[in-house]
Structures are given as C-alpha cells and as structure tokens.
Amino acid sequence: MKTGNKNKEDRIENFINKVIEPFESFFESVLQYLTNILSFALIIAVGLVLGHVLKFLSLRLFRLMRIDAYSERGEITAMLRRGGITEPLSSLLARAARWLTVFVFFIIALGALQVPRVEQLLEEFFLYIPNIIVSVIIVFLGYMLSNFLARAVLIASVNAGIRASGLISKLARFGVLAFTVSMALEQLGIGKDTIVAAFTIIFGGIVLTLALAFGLGARDAAKEYLESRLRKSEEPKKEAKDDEFTHL
Amino acid sequence: MVRAAQAGMAKYFPDMRSVVVNSDGGSTDGTVEAFEEAMVEDFNSLFIPHRVSPLLKIYTPYHGIPGKGSAFRTIFEIAKELGVKACAVVDSDLRSITPEWIDLLLSPVLKEGYDFTAPYYLRHKFDGTITNSIVYPLTRALYGKRIRQPIGGDFGFTGELAKFYLEDESVWDSDIARFGIDIWMTTTAIANNFKVCQSFLGAKIHAPKEPSSDLSDMLRQVVGVLFDLMGKHEEKWVDIEGSEPTAMFGFRYDVGLEPIHVNIERMIETFIIGREELGSIWEAALPESLIWFLHSLKPSPWQDFRLSSEIWAEIIYYFAIAYHRTLVNKTHLLKSLTPLYLARTASFINEALQCNATEVEKILEETCLRFEEKKAYLIENWE
Structure with a gap:
C-alpha cells in the first residue's frame, strides 16, 4: 500500500515538475534576456556618456590644433558650405567622434544581446566595413580632386581667353566625380558590371558626341583651327603678331 | 655674346684673368658648337692694341629643375670654386650686347666697391610690363631702393655675393630655379644690405621670344617668388617708409625703338x-x-x-x-x-x-x- 502511495507521489511530483519546468525555463530565459537587455542598455548608456566626453575633449583638441583655420585654407570649409553645411570642421569632427563612439558601443551592445541572427548580421557587417571606409575615402578624395582640377582648368582656360571656361571646368569636375562614384560603387560591389559598362558607354558617348559636334557641327571652325595650327607650326614668328611686347 | 664678353674683358680689364661660362640646359640647336667656335679674331679693329691672353671657356650642362635659376646656380658654384673677384651674368640670346656691357656691369663692383650691379635699359614703353606694373613698384615700396629693372636678368656681382647666394640650399627646388631667379638675386642683395647700384646699358634686344612662353606661368613664378620673399624679409621692410634713388653708372643716351603691336x-x-x-x-x-x-x-x-x-x-x-x-x-x-x-x-x-x-x-x-x-x-x- 505504502509502495503504491510512493509511486503516486512520484507521479504527481513528476507531473508538477513537468508543468513547472517550462515555467522555470521560461523564467530563466526571461531573466537571461533581461540581463542581456540590461547589459545592452548599460553599454549604450556608457557609450553615450563616453561619446559626450570624447566630443568635448576632441573639440578642445581640434580647436587647439587650429583645424578650422587649416580647413579654411585647404578649401574644405568652402566645400562644406557648398554642401549646405555651415558648422565649423572642428565641431563636425567632434560630433563624428561622438557618434562613432556611440556606434561602436551600440555594436558591442548588440553582441551582448546574444541573438544568433543579429550576431550573424553583425559578422557580415564587420566584414563589409573596410569596403565602406575605402569607398568613403575614395569619394572624399575624388571630391577634393574634382574641385582642385575644376578650378585649375577654369583658371587655365580663362587665362587662355576661352569664353566657355565655366562649361569646360564643369565638365572636368563632372568627369572626375563620375569616375570617383564608379570606383566607390565598384568597391562596394554594387552593380559591378553595370557600372563599368555604364561608365564606358557614357564616357565613349561624350567623346563621340564632342568629335561629331566638332567635326560636323563646327566643321568650318575645325577647319580654321587646324589650318591656323598648321600655319603656326610652319611660321613660328607669326605667333607674336598680336602682342609683340615682352612682359618680363 | 661670347665675343662681346671676350672683347669687353680685353678692352676694360686687360690685367685680369677671365673665364666665360656657358651654363646650358642641354641645347640641341647648335649652341654648344657656336659657343666653342666664338672668338674675337681681330682685336685691332676693336682698338685693343695690347697683347690679349687666350680666353678660357667652360661649357657645362646644369643640373636640377630646367630653368634660368638652375643655370645661374652652376655659374655661382664655378665662381665659388675659382674664387673670382667679380662675376657678370648675361642672357645668351641678347642681340644688343656690346663689350661696354661687361665694363658697365663689372666696374662698379671691381672699381667702386659695390656688391651688386643691376641693369638699366632703354626699352619700348610697352615692354617689361610685369616689371613696370608689379616688380619695380613693389620692390621699391617694400625695400626703399629705386632699382628700375630688378628682373633685368643681366647682373654684375662680387664673388662673395655669389657665395652668399649658394648658402640657402632650399631655394633651388622652388620657382627661383626658373623665372624667379632675377627677383631673388636683386631682393636678396638689397635685403641683406649689400651695396647695390645700377648701370645704364642702352637698349635691350632679345632674340624673338619663344612662342611657348606662357604669361600666366611667368607671372606666377615671378610674383610667387616676390611674395615668398616678402614673408622671408618681413622684418626688413616693415619699418621702411618711402624710397631713395640708387647710384647709377654709365652714360645715358636715347635710342630709337621700333614700334610694336599690342592687342x-x-x-x-x-x-x-x-x-x-x-x-x-x-x-x-x-x-x-x-x-x-x-x-x-x-x-x-x-x-x-x-x-x-x-x-x-x-x-x-x-x-x-x-x-x-x-x-x-x-x-x-x-x-x-x-x-x-x-x-x-x-x-x-x-x-x-x-x-x-x-x-x-x-x-x-x-x-x-x-x-x-x-x-x-x-x-x-x-x-
């Protein structure tokens, strides 16, 4: 009789355990998840505070380094103004330092959540980061180079007395920018073949258009130009016909 | 040019030994042969009756950035090595040079105790516009010396000044190695308190200019060096007010200049x-x-x-x-x-x-x- 009771108790305990176990497991999971969320929130909070401190310190450092004056001289300020950004470069960089810190802490915090899918996405994202950095650098350098070359072309063509100097300069800028964007997109692996093909077609098209425009549309001008060039090479002394004085 | 230099030395400095240097950038137009062959054959026709010692000629290609400044650097180095008392530099394409130019450039240095002789030419009123509108007024206002042709290009100077020019090694990688050399030589002489004078040389006529000479580039080089020197010699020009005339040598006369066309x-x-x-x-x-x-x-x-x-x-x-x-x-x-x-x-x-x-x-x-x-x-x- 005693044995029968014991078995009954065991079964009841077993049943209770089986009922409670999922609850316990659920409770543990919730507790674990809450701990993760708490870690996530804590890391984010630390990131925000550290970001704020870093912004303050880097702003002081950049101002001490007179980075605004250098950016003014290096035409970075003018470039930013053209893009509608009126904030000084020191402030921009300080803000970038802050948000970069927050971003890094956010990534660390996401890892603390221990969600497998998120972890996989993070891994992929980290592998992609170098491409993004290289692309940003390409775009930045390309933009700077396009500005520099456009201005150099503008000055040279103005000094040569060419009326369409502005247009020539814009074409130079557009050419460099188009090349830059295609390089950056290629680096990111976006539409690799399409971009190369598109760039080739556009570039080839421009050259063909110019050749046709010059050869057909401005046939007389082309003829005169070539004739004058040939005549000049045959009679070098005629070069000084317009201005015969020496500047030095 | 070589014959003018030889005759000038023989006529005005018969007791001194002289060397003519051609500092060349690698000419392939027969300059080297012309330089080697050039020689005064009949000194009597130039009223030089005395015995003339043979002319020593040095032909040397210069190194560094192609330009007049690099060519001058080689000449300064040769002057330093030879320990010369005085040195005169003239453009090789001059058509109007006479033996008197050698006298006028060197005598103030050798006989009058000056360190640097700047040229004073008669030029067409429209010639030398960079000189007239920028270099002369600015140099005069800054350093207080009225040197009418600071970038004339034909100068006389002491061996000591040639050594001084070589002291700053960094300048030879800049525009001073090109068109900037003339203003650099003149400004360096004035700003460092060397005794400066001018000599009247008459008309300056060059061979026809090269079509490739770009005005914008010339202006950049000359004005760039001028502005750089303003920064370098700041403490020397800030206290100077007005300007004073500079000693002038040579007999002033008028010459007829051909009209030129301007657009x-x-x-x-x-x-x-x-x-x-x-x-x-x-x-x-x-x-x-x-x-x-x-x-x-x-x-x-x-x-x-x-x-x-x-x-x-x-x-x-x-x-x-x-x-x-x-x-x-x-x-x-x-x-x-x-x-x-x-x-x-x-x-x-x-x-x-x-x-x-x-x-x-x-x-x-x-x-x-x-x-x-x-x-x-x-x-x-x-x-």
Whole structure:
C-alpha cells in the first residue's frame, strides 16, 4: 500500500515538475534576456556618456590644433558650405567622434544581446566595413580632386581667353566625380558590371558626341583651327603678331 | 655674346684673368658648337692694341629643375670654386650686347666697391610690363631702393655675393630655379644690405621670344617668388617708409625703338572672362568694394578702359596678404591674377599710347608713389 502511495507521489511530483519546468525555463530565459537587455542598455548608456566626453575633449583638441583655420585654407570649409553645411570642421569632427563612439558601443551592445541572427548580421557587417571606409575615402578624395582640377582648368582656360571656361571646368569636375562614384560603387560591389559598362558607354558617348559636334557641327571652325595650327607650326614668328611686347 | 664678353674683358680689364661660362640646359640647336667656335679674331679693329691672353671657356650642362635659376646656380658654384673677384651674368640670346656691357656691369663692383650691379635699359614703353606694373613698384615700396629693372636678368656681382647666394640650399627646388631667379638675386642683395647700384646699358634686344612662353606661368613664378620673399624679409621692410634713388653708372643716351603691336581688346576680353568666372577666388583675396568696382568697369570702348594705379596697388597688396595667409591655394591665387594684370596692362597702354618715354616714366612714378602710400595698409593687414 505504502509502495503504491510512493509511486503516486512520484507521479504527481513528476507531473508538477513537468508543468513547472517550462515555467522555470521560461523564467530563466526571461531573466537571461533581461540581463542581456540590461547589459545592452548599460553599454549604450556608457557609450553615450563616453561619446559626450570624447566630443568635448576632441573639440578642445581640434580647436587647439587650429583645424578650422587649416580647413579654411585647404578649401574644405568652402566645400562644406557648398554642401549646405555651415558648422565649423572642428565641431563636425567632434560630433563624428561622438557618434562613432556611440556606434561602436551600440555594436558591442548588440553582441551582448546574444541573438544568433543579429550576431550573424553583425559578422557580415564587420566584414563589409573596410569596403565602406575605402569607398568613403575614395569619394572624399575624388571630391577634393574634382574641385582642385575644376578650378585649375577654369583658371587655365580663362587665362587662355576661352569664353566657355565655366562649361569646360564643369565638365572636368563632372568627369572626375563620375569616375570617383564608379570606383566607390565598384568597391562596394554594387552593380559591378553595370557600372563599368555604364561608365564606358557614357564616357565613349561624350567623346563621340564632342568629335561629331566638332567635326560636323563646327566643321568650318575645325577647319580654321587646324589650318591656323598648321600655319603656326610652319611660321613660328607669326605667333607674336598680336602682342609683340615682352612682359618680363 | 661670347665675343662681346671676350672683347669687353680685353678692352676694360686687360690685367685680369677671365673665364666665360656657358651654363646650358642641354641645347640641341647648335649652341654648344657656336659657343666653342666664338672668338674675337681681330682685336685691332676693336682698338685693343695690347697683347690679349687666350680666353678660357667652360661649357657645362646644369643640373636640377630646367630653368634660368638652375643655370645661374652652376655659374655661382664655378665662381665659388675659382674664387673670382667679380662675376657678370648675361642672357645668351641678347642681340644688343656690346663689350661696354661687361665694363658697365663689372666696374662698379671691381672699381667702386659695390656688391651688386643691376641693369638699366632703354626699352619700348610697352615692354617689361610685369616689371613696370608689379616688380619695380613693389620692390621699391617694400625695400626703399629705386632699382628700375630688378628682373633685368643681366647682373654684375662680387664673388662673395655669389657665395652668399649658394648658402640657402632650399631655394633651388622652388620657382627661383626658373623665372624667379632675377627677383631673388636683386631682393636678396638689397635685403641683406649689400651695396647695390645700377648701370645704364642702352637698349635691350632679345632674340624673338619663344612662342611657348606662357604669361600666366611667368607671372606666377615671378610674383610667387616676390611674395615668398616678402614673408622671408618681413622684418626688413616693415619699418621702411618711402624710397631713395640708387647710384647709377654709365652714360645715358636715347635710342630709337621700333614700334610694336599690342592687342588691347584681347587683354580686356580676358579680364572680362576672368571677372565672370574667377569670382570665387578673387572674393577670397579682395574686399567686396573692390570686387564691385571691378564689375563696374566697362569693356568698351576699349580706348576708355582704365584701372587706376591706386586700385592696382590695392589689388597687389590684397593678393600679397591672401598669399601670405594662404587664404586660397597659392598657385590658383597667383594664376588668377593674370586677367587683372592684363586689365592693368591694357589700362596702362591706353594711358601711355600717345606719351613719349619721359611721360611714360612719369606715369610709372605715379604708380610707384601709390604703392608707397598704400604700404601702411599692407603692414596693418599683414598678420
């Protein structure tokens, strides 16, 4: 009789355990998840505070380094103004330092959540980061180079007395920018073949258009130009016909 | 040129030993052969009866950046190695050089105790516009010495000064190695208190200019060196007020100069294109009032086009300040000066069209005085 009771108790305990176990497991999971969320929130909070401190310190450092004056001289300020950004470069960089810190802490915090899918996405994202950095650098350098070359072309063509100097300069800028964007997109692996093909077609098209425009549309001008060039090479002394004085 | 140098040495310095150096950038046009063969054959026809020692000639290709400055550096080095008392440098394409030039460039150094002889030429009133509108007025206003042709290119100087020129090694990688050498030599001599004088050489006639010589590049090199030297010798020019004449040697006479053709309309057109397109660069250097004034200038009729010497002096000083503070890329800033320079040149030609040489010198004197008057503004805004 005693044995029968014991078995009954065991079964009841077993049943209770089986009922409670999922609850316990659920409770543990919730507790674990809450701990993760708490870690996530804590890391984010630390990131925000550290970001704020870093912004303050880097702003002081950049101002001490007179980075605004250098950016003014290096035409970075003018470039930013053209893009509608009126904030000084020191402030921009300080803000970038802050948000970069927050971003890094956010990534660390996401890892603390221990969600497998998120972890996989993070891994992929980290592998992609170098491409993004290289692309940003390409775009930045390309933009700077396009500005520099456009201005150099503008000055040279103005000094040569060419009326369409502005247009020539814009074409130079557009050419460099188009090349830059295609390089950056290629680096990111976006539409690799399409971009190369598109760039080739556009570039080839421009050259063909110019050749046709010059050869057909401005046939007389082309003829005169070539004739004058040939005549000049045959009679070098005629070069000084317009201005015969020496500047030095 | 070699024969003129040989005859000049034989006639005016018979007791001294001399060397003629051709510092060449690798000519393939027969310069080397011409240099080797050149020799005075009949000294009696030049009234040189005494025995003449044979001429020692050195032909050497120079190294470094291609340009006149690198060629001069080689000459300074040879002068230093030989321990010469005096040295004269002349352009190899001169058509108007005579044996007297050697006397006029070297005698102030060898007989009068000067360290540096600058040339004084008679030139067509429209010739040497960079000299007349920028280099002479600015050098005079800054350093207080009236040297009419600071970038004449033909100089006499002591062996000691040649050694001094070699002391700063860094300059030979800059525009000084090109067109900037002349203004660098003159300014270095003045700013370092060497005794400076001028010699009247008569007319200066060159071989026809090379078509490839680019005005914008020439202007950039000369003005760039001038502005760089302003920064280097700042403490030497800030306290100088006004200017004083410089000793002049040689007999002054008039020469007939052939009329030359100028295209004023093209100069004004380049200025107008520059005004439309280069606003962003000019605005970084010039104040709003000047920009507004430049926009108010009417291009036609071209005979009435004027850009006064007062405004011109202001423009040059504003550009010097912008260059010193690096407000814009320096090369772009200097190259953007070309349309403004052409506007001033067009204005000057209009002013001087009916003037004789004396009247033209008066116009230039006025320009120099405006530069001297405005110098206070330059000092005030330099830093």
